[in-house]
Amino acid sequence: MACWICATCGTQYKEASDPPSTCPICLDERQYVGHKGQVWTTLLEMQQQGYENIVEEEGPGLTAIYTAPKFPIGQRAILIRSPQGNVLWDCITFLNTATITKIKDLGGIAAIVISHPHYYTSMVEWAEAFQCPVMIHEQDQHHVVRPSKHIKPFQENEKLIIKGVTALRVGGHFTGSLVLHCKLEHLGKPFLCTGDTVMVVPDQNPQGWVSFMYSYPNLIPLPAQEVARMRDQLAAWDFDRIYGAFKGQQVESGGRDAVIRSADRYVGILNGSIKRRYF
Numbered sequence: 001m002a003c004w005i006c007a008t009c010g011t012q013y014k015e016a017s018d019p020p021s022t023c024p025i026c027l028d029e030r031q032y033v034g035h036k037g038q039v040w041t042t043l044l045e046m047q048q049q050g051y052e053n054i055v056e057e058e059g060p061g062l063t064a065i066y067t068a069p070k071f072p073i074g075q076r077a078i079l080i081r082s083p084q085g086n087v088l089w090d091c092i093t094f095l096n097t098a099t100i101t102k103i104k105d106l107g108g109i110a111a112i113v114i115s116h117p118h119y120y121t122s123m124v125e126w127a128e129a130f131q132c133p134v135m136i137h138e139q140d141q142h143h144v145v146r147p148s149k150h151i152k153p154f155q156e157n158e159k160l161i162i163k164g165v166t167a168l169r170v171g172g173h174f175t176g177s178l179v180l181h182c183k184l185e186h187l188g189k190p191f192l193c194t195g196d197t198v199m200v201v202p203d204q205n206p207q208g209w210v211s212f213m214y215s216y217p218n219l220i221p222l223p224a225q226e227v228a229r230m231r232d233q234l235a236a237w238d239f240d241r242i243y244g245a246f247k248g249q250q251v252e253s254g255g256r257d258a259v260i261r262s263a264d265r266y267v268g269i270l271n272g273s274i275k276r277r278y279f
């Protein structure tokens with residue numbers, strides 16, 4: 001018996017003697033099955049293959065955790081350290097005792113909040129290791145493939161996780177896609193963690209830029225009105241930095257303006273009010 005892991009999206013399934021026949025997360029058009037077809041692994045096999053997690057300071061009070069070599073989407077989890085308890089934003093598949101020890105030395109995890117199903121990964125392993133809840137939006141809970149008492153779906157569009165840390169359901173990429181708004185005095189200006197609900201893009205000059213997609217690997221955009229709605233929802237919040245899904249992916253300052261400006265560009269190009277030269 002094993003909890004099989006899809007090697008394309010990193011989702012861990014409930015215990016079974018044989019791997020599932022398919023991965024519904026990858027069959028969805030927001031993901032993909034690779035050219036070699038469906039491939040499965042396990043945490044034990046990953047340990048034997050030499051995977052490890054890098055746990056490093058990301059900024060004041062923030063710790064990034066990601067797997068090396070990259071596996072499979074390559075996102076980072078971010079531990080937001082707070083006197084009220086630490087919150088883990090998003091999750092990664094690989095977990096071993098060295099990672100658990102390092103995070104416990106940082107004060108452990110009071111709650112895990114996950115932006116969307118692509119990062120559900122092995123959330124139940126993490127929840128069991130740290131004996132903490134996993135907060136997801138109930139609009140996406142039908143994507144859970146390893147049920148657990150630790151998973152706590154919520155209905156609200158604004159869910160207070162701990163004092164100063166609020167999960168906002170802004171939708172878009174998935175109906176229940178979340179961002180995490182953090183306003184913690186000891187960490188300076190308010191900031192936003194976005195996963196790929198709001199994607200921090202490579203072009204950050206001279207100002208910050210982000211984007212929004214229904215599918216990132218398959219480059220399927222969101223409708224203009226959906227992006228405008230996300231813009232208006234986020235514009236009601238004050239935030240400076242934006243931490244995206246991947247290492248080094250930050251809007252360094254002016255995050256709220258970056259969201260508004262980027263959404264306006266996106267909507268303008270889709271509806272034709274902004275003209276681009278295509279030659």
Ligand SMILES: [Zn+2]
Nearest residue numbers: 006009023026
């Ligand atoms: Zn998959």
Ligand SMILES: [Zn+2]
Nearest residue numbers: 116118173196
């Ligand atoms: Zn995604």
